[in-house]
Amino acid sequence: MKLMAVSRRRPGLTRADYFRYIEHYHGTVARLERFKIDRYIQNHVIDGAFGVLSDTEHHNRVADRDGVVELHFSEFRDMIATLEPEGVTQSRANKDGKFFADEPNNIIVMAEEIELPVPNPLPKFNPGLGEPGMGAVKVMQFIMRRPEVFPQDFPRLWRRAHDEALAASPYAQEMFRRIVVSLRSRVNDNDAAARAHFRMVDPPVYDMEVSFWLDSMENVGAFRQYLEAIQANPLPFADWSRSFFLYTRPVRIIDDAPPKD
Numbered sequence: 001m002k003l004m005a006v007s008r009r010r011p012g013l014t015r016a017d018y019f020r021y022i023e024h025y026h027g028t029v030a031r032l033e034r035f036k037i038d039r040y041i042q043n044h045v046i047d048g049a050f051g052v053l054s055d056t057e058h059h060n061r062v063a064d065r066d067g068v069v070e071l072h073f074s075e076f077r078d079m080i081a082t083l084e085p086e087g088v089t090q091s092r093a094n095k096d097g098k099f100f101a102d103e104p105n106n107i108i109v110m111a112e113e114i115e116l117p118v119p120n121p122l123p124k125f126n127p128g129l130g131e132p133g134m135g136a137v138k139v140m141q142f143i144m145r146r147p148e149v150f151p152q153d154f155p156r157l158w159r160r161a162h163d164e165a166l167a168a169s170p171y172a173q174e175m176f177r178r179i180v181v182s183l184r185s186r187v188n189d190n191d192a193a194a195r196a197h198f199r200m201v202d203p204p205v206y207d208m209e210v211s212f213w214l215d216s217m218e219n220v221g222a223f224r225q226y227l228e229a230i231q232a233n234p235l236p237f238a239d240w241s242r243s244f245f246l247y248t249r250p251v252r253i254i255d256d257a258p259p260k261d
Helices: 017-033 078-083 091-100 154-167 170-175 192-198 221-231
Strands: 001-008 041-052 066-072 108-114 137-143 178-184 208-214 246-257
Touching: 017 091, 017 246, 066 246, 108 137, 154 170, 154 208, 154 221, 170 221, 208 221, 221 246
Parallel strands: none
Antiparallel strands: 001 066, 001 108, 041 066, 041 246, 108 178, 137 208, 137 246, 178 208
16 A cells, blocks of 8 residues: 655745755654655655646646655554544644645645566666665656546556557667556545545546656656657547656665565
8 A cells, every 4th residue: 555645835935945855854743753655755746747738727726746655554544543643633744734735735645556567577676876776767657547447447448549559659668667656546436535644625526647767857858758658548548648757866764674585
């Protein structure tokens, strides 16, 4: 079980200010007040975009983001115990959000992860490319489901479009080192604790986030090739005008997981 929180910086902060604060102060708060968190990764946004080039107006008013936090838990009740810790009115992390985030515009996704095979995975020995075993750049794509598409049909339609797009994108086949799909969990409907913790106001709903790892920013053209292919797919499953993607740098805050073989 994973909780993703997508935020933008509060007024008055540069992006560098925001990164420094969340990594070195807010990250320290999380380590000191860990509760039930198994793994905590911050993704610092380098760049990103929303909508499609054919849009004549901004359909997505919330896509300007500066960071994505990923909190991993063993089970749902551990997530709730962290968001609403017993005997604590407000956790330090909860009180700290107002110092760096535009809290009403936070977006959260409670999700289950599925890892997909890639033709050219990262070699085991990969020095100097950032996140060990994963590459230096992580592209995070947030996809909004079209309202007429049933939630249970959405992953199947996306997977078909994804496979076809990847097959049509030779550069992406070469450069995608890892792909992880985060599917919105049904427990997301029980998000009162998350809304209270992150102080969101009417957040949009994203049924899927897909992460792609690449060696460097010089290789992100591979994602653009794939993106154009999947957006051109005739299957009507996604609202691309309200979807967005982010180029990010992953930062480990808490990670007790054993290293990959």
